Amino acid sequence: MPPNEPGIHSTISPRFCGGNIDCKELVEGSILYLPIPVPGGMFSVGDGHALQGDGEVSTQAIECPMDVVDLTFTLIDDLNISMPRANTPAGWITFGFHEDLDEACFIALEGMLDLMEELYGYSRKEAYTLASLTVNMRITQIVNGTKGVHAILPHDSFIN
Template identity: 65%
Template sequence: MMTIHTIELTQEIPVDGGYPAIGDGHARQGDGEVSCQAIECPMEVVDITINVINDMILTNPRAHTPSGWITFGFHEDLNEATVQALDGMLNLMGELYGLDRVEAIALGSAVIDLRITQIVNGVKGVHAVLPHDAFK
């Protein structure tokens, strides 16, 4: 059984049709969803924090996790999804570390991991991962 927590947003999301959403729970899945046969499971508790940052402009989703930053790309073409994910990560590296585009791409080969998010449902997904300790 899934416990749903009420989230109070103190500001309206400024994107028409935008709203917070959390996907379905998977008890087991490899690093990338390859078919519609996931092992679905209930989520007893979902704990999320939503921060509204008014002056941030994003073209694609990004996530800050305990292990690192993640940027995503989604497109019918896997190569285009990869370009989107990588572009988002290069922009983020510029924001976080003051790197210009040439510096970010030069360092990116050494510190960014590209992974397949999904190849199911017609839309391909790629996520770029930058571990928090990449520049230590």
């Protein structure tokens, strides 16, 4: 998704509204939630990877063609998010992107605490305490000028 600013926007770096996220947990069956900063969305997709490790450290991954891509779009009017999040086979994921790796970690963690409050009704303090026990923080990428971190809450972390 493009930011709501005039001009040409690079697709190289990840950003609050999407971009080159490069998270290996975004696989078939994942649901990616993105903020929509511009009317009409203007979504684009590309840069498929057949193999990539956590913490993409250079511009190298095993690129693969995306000849057949099946995407379904659903507009959720009452979803108010400021960063991407995803529901994947690995669990719920929140992202943080920033030039500073520490700041990217805090952004991803804050997003996860928000999500834990929404999903389970925890207070902020409860979510923060439980995050130390259940949430895995991973480096998404250190390449492209913007650092990426994703926080993963495995689906089996809590029993409803």
